Amino acid sequence: MxxxxxxxxxxxxxxxxxxxxxxxxxxxxxxxxxxxxxxxxxxxxxxxxxxxxxxxxxxxxxxxxxxxxxxxxxxxxxxxxxxxxxxxxxxxxxxxxxxxxxxxxxxxxxxxxxxxxxxxxxxxxxxxxxxxxxxxxxxxxxxxxxxxxxxxxxxxxxxxxxxxxxxxxxxxxxxxxxxxxxxxxxxxxxxxxxxxxxxxxxxxxxxxxxxxxxxxxxxxxxxxxxxxxxxxxxxxxxxxxxxxxxxxxxxxxxxxxxxxxxxxxxxxxxxxxxxxxxxxxxxxxxxxxxxxxxxxxxxxxxxxxxxxxxxxxxxxxxxxxxxxxxxEEPAVRPVTNGKTIDFEKLEVNNLSFSYDGKTPVLSDVSIRAEKGEIVGIVGKSGSGKSTLLKLLLRFWQKDKGEINYNGIDIDEIDTDSLLDNVTLVSQETYLFDETIEDNLRIAKADATMEEIEAACKLASVHDFILTLPDGYQTRVGMLGDNLSSGEKQRIGLARAFLRGSELILLDEPTSNVDSINEGIILKALKEQKRKKSIILVSHRESTMAIADRIYRSKIENITDKKNEA
Ligand SMILES: Nc1ncnc2c1ncn2[C@@H]1O[C@H](COP(=O)(O)OP(=O)(O)OP(=O)(O)O)[C@@H](O)[C@H]1O
Ligand SMILES: [Mg+2]
Incomplete structure (x- = not known):
């Protein structure tokens, strides 16, 4: 400076x-x-x-x-x-x-x-x-x-x-x-x-x-x-x-x-x-x-x-x-007078994207996801998995190709409606220096305590929260850095469940979680599947066991190799 x-x-x-x-x-x-x-x-x-x-x-x-x-x-x-x-x-x-x-x-x-x-x-x-x-x-x-x-x-x-x-x-x-x-x-x-x-x-x-x-x-x-x-x-x-x-x-x-x-x-x-x-x-x-x-x-x-x-x-x-x-020009402007949707299906066709206009990160990617499906995406680190998820939420403007929800182009969908329908649990969950309950509530301000606890049980973090000094009322700051990455990740997951969107995008939801908790979370996801659609990104094959369809990405290219589960 x-x-x-x-x-x-x-x-x-x-x-x-x-x-x-x-x-x-x-x-x-x-x-x-x-x-x-x-x-x-x-x-x-x-x-x-x-x-x-x-x-x-x-x-x-x-x-x-x-x-x-x-x-x-x-x-x-x-x-x-x-x-x-x-x-x-x-x-x-x-x-x-x-x-x-x-x-x-x-x-x-x-x-x-x-x-x-x-x-x-x-x-x-x-x-x-x-x-x-x-x-x-x-x-x-x-x-x-x-x-x-x-x-x-x-x-x-x-x-x-x-x-x-x-x-x-x-x-x-x-x-x-x-x-x-x-x-x-x-x-x-x-x-x-x-x-x-x-x-x-x-x-x-x-x-x-x-x-x-x-x-x-x-x-x-x-x-x-x-x-x-x-x-x-x-x-x-x-x-x-x-x-x-x-x-x-x-x-x-x-x-x-x-x-x-x-x-x-x-x-x-x-x-x-x-x-x-x-x-x-x-x-x-x-x-x-x-x-x-x-x-x-x-x-x-x-x-x-x-x-x-x-x-x-x-x-x-x-x-x-x-x-x-x-x-500074924003990467995208929010759509305010767009169409509203109730998620039924997502289609991505021949999507290409590059952050700097030169180095391709995604080229010709095509995937689809329908209501009630768990779609898996596996690929090496740096192959553009997180980028794809960010594009699905329109954090960046796509370069070429289509992202359609219910057949409507993503650029025409009201940003609020998009965010109501699609929730992303990113690789790193940020916790505010407030109570655990407040941290969960950002997903749904008027949630009842029952809803909050149910979401935490689904994310396999409820029992852990009860072991904290003041349970759900424990301030995150009081814990210092004592929350492990896996615990944070599960709180992030609980937020997503609480938010109640139809489509949940999970970016490596179990990367910091041990295999017992991974099993619990995956089981919870599988149960959710009847009600929700999930796109699951991971570089671990074990995570993909619950997926209905798997896309495997090579560097710079996610190919649609069908792998029926
Ligand atoms: N904001 C950004 N600006 C420029 N380049 C970026 C940006 N974010 C990611 N990249 C680059 O885009 C490429 C794909 O990154 P991305 O995070 O999508 O990979 P990933 O498949 O999710 O990797 P990982 O498995 O490690 O999470 C990488 O080369 C990365 O360096
Ligand atoms: Mg990533």
């Missing part, structure tokens, strides 16, 4: 797309920006009214009475408080809503992409996306865009106010100050900060990894009496980390100091220009005071920009990854 990858989009494109992604949240963002800007202007208003009062006392002709000036100052103060509240409120609202909206969008995209595209994507990077990338983006929306907008609005307002009320020379000084402090200084220091940030993070990660590793292996260190050596190395690495930390802190402090220095410099310049203008007689003292006070108090928003989370590159990379995922 640390490797530098080229971004697919330009920075500007990423930012625009991210803002467009906000959708209906954007108006709250606008509200936050307006509130933030007015809030700051109100805060300035309090001191500015002081300056106006002083100017009036110095004989400046000002249309406001003293009472009104004081009233305005108090009003600005009160308004500042209120606006601040609204600003904070909308910022937090955005932050939380944003996380929800982004997660929602990503899950929706994943839902469409699964299961096909997720096989090829690394699970790790998706988890990173859902956690850290979204957090990074939240910072971008809630704490990057709005400070920038606020700085632009407030700075423009100050320049205009100073220009019109006091002097355009002072306004010009302010403008140069804003550009210097808000853009030039951060750009210069961000280069150095970024470099030391990268070094610091690398050192930090390496130290952490080494330290954790040492703790994990502490037993072996003690056994080999290698503790002293290890301690030396830990100390050495800790010193390295300390050096990088110091460098980073020094650079951060330097950057902050540079900003402060420039602020002071521009305040002095404004003061000098103001005095000069008064000396030349082009500006009255009163208006000079108002202008200079306005400039003095106006650097807050640009200082905030210079203190922004320095690493915009990280934000852009996160944005790019999220946008890539959202733009």
């Amino acid at each position: 640390n490797k530098k990858k080229k971004l697919r989009r330009s920075g500007a494109k990423i930012m625009t797309s991210l803002i467009l992604l906000l959708g209906s949240l954007s108006y709250i963002m606008v509200l936050a920006v307006i509130n933030g800007s007015f809030g700051f202007i109100c805060a300035m208003g309090v001191t500015l009214m002081g300056a106006v009062g002083v100017a009036k006392a110095l004989g400046e002709s000002i249309a406001l009475s003293y009472g009104l000036i004081i009233g305005l100052a108090v009003g600005f103060g009160a308004l500042r408080g209120l606006l601040r509240y609204i600003e904070q409120y909308s910022n937090h609202y955005i932050a939380f809503r944003l996380l929800a909206v982004l997660r929602d969008k990503i899950f929706a995209a994943l839902r469409l992409l699964s299961p096909a595209k997720l096989e090829s994507k690394q699970k790790g990077s998706i988890i990173a996306m859902i956690t850290s990338d979204i957090e990074v983006l939240e910072v971008f929306y809630a704490h990057t865009i709005s400070p920038i907008c606020i700085a632009i609005i407030v700075s423009a307002a100050v320049v205009l106010f100073t220009g019109f009320v006091s002097s355009w020379w002072l306004a010009f000084v302010a403008l140069v100050g804003f550009v210097t402090i808000g853009i030039i200084v951060p750009l210069i220091s961000s280069k150095r900060l970024k470099a030391s940030g990268v070094r610091y993070r690398a050192e930090f990660a390496s130290f952490n990894a080494y330290f954790l590793d040492s703790i994990k292996g502490i037993k072996d260190l003690v056994l080999n009496n290698a503790g002293k050596e290890r301690e030396k190395e830990v100390n050495h690495r800790s010193d390295l980390l300390l050096t990088e930390t110091k460098k980073l802190k020094r650079d951060t402090t330097k950057a902050a100091a540079a900003t402060e220095l420039w602020v002071s410099a521009f305040i002095l310049i404004a003061l000098a220009v103001g005095i000069l203008l008064v000396a030349q007689g082009t500006l009255s003292i009163g208006r000079m005071i108002i202008g200079v006070v306005a400039v003095f108090g106006s650097f807050g928003p640009v200082i905030a920009i210079s203190a922004l989370p320095g690493d915009l590159t990280q934000t852009l990379a996160a944005g790019d990854r999220v946008l890539n995922l959202l733009a």
